[in-house]
Amino acid sequence: MEQNYGFFTRLSMAFKMIFSGAYTQSLLNPVAAEPEAPTVEIKESNQDSALQMLALLQKEGRLIDFINEDVTPFSDEQVAAAARVVHQGVKKALSEHVTFTPVSHVAEGEPLTLQADYKRSEFQLIGNVAGQPPFNGTVIHKGWKVSEMTLPAVVEGTDLNIVAAAEVEL
Known part of the structure; x- marks a missing residue:
């Protein structure tokens, strides 16, 4: 069954993620299975x-x-x-x-495989996140970055x- 995620559906999903606290918690407490992140320089x-x-x-x-x-x-x-x-x-x-510009060049609703070297700042994993990459999923929102x-x-x-x-x- 093809899933069609319209703008308002994605907006609703984004609000639910943000205001449920799950998104903030995932940023504060990343999944334990993820490898140790490299040292990050904090900018003022x-x-x-x-x-x-x-x-x-x-x-x-x-x-x-x-x-x-x-x-x-x-x-x-x-x-x-x-x-x-x-x-x-x-x-x-x-x-x-x-x-x-879009973060993902894979269309919404299409399958995507994230390898071990994927940029964690570019992809928010939702759903049943367990184990190590590669992760196989479906693009719910292509994301945006400022170019x-x-x-x-x-x-x-x-x-x-x-x-x-x-x-x-x-």
Whole structure:
């Protein structure tokens, strides 16, 4: 039986993974059967780019406004209409500043074998994970990686923590 994983199904699966705690636990407590990971250099986090991207997503798609809005009093049709506007704006902001490429070049729903040297940062194993590679499974989501990012220059003195200035009509 062919499985067709549409966008909303994958989104639902992603939310379940993230908010169930299983995903976080798998990152914090990897499966004991995995070989010891090589030494990893920890980089200091620079949140400027993240703040800049949030500002762009807010400017073009009003993403922060949408996420912070209580949508429960609105009908599904009203939420869908708002989501369409947010989607178009966010898509515009991302397409202008970020180039994404798929992690897996195997199509969703198709079989994939991961050899012992697979990059663990590129593939999240879900389901019955036991033993050692090679692992045989089915691609549920092809994944995305950023292949290029170009953010606008920031004027010196700009407070990047302000991702959307308060608007005052005069």
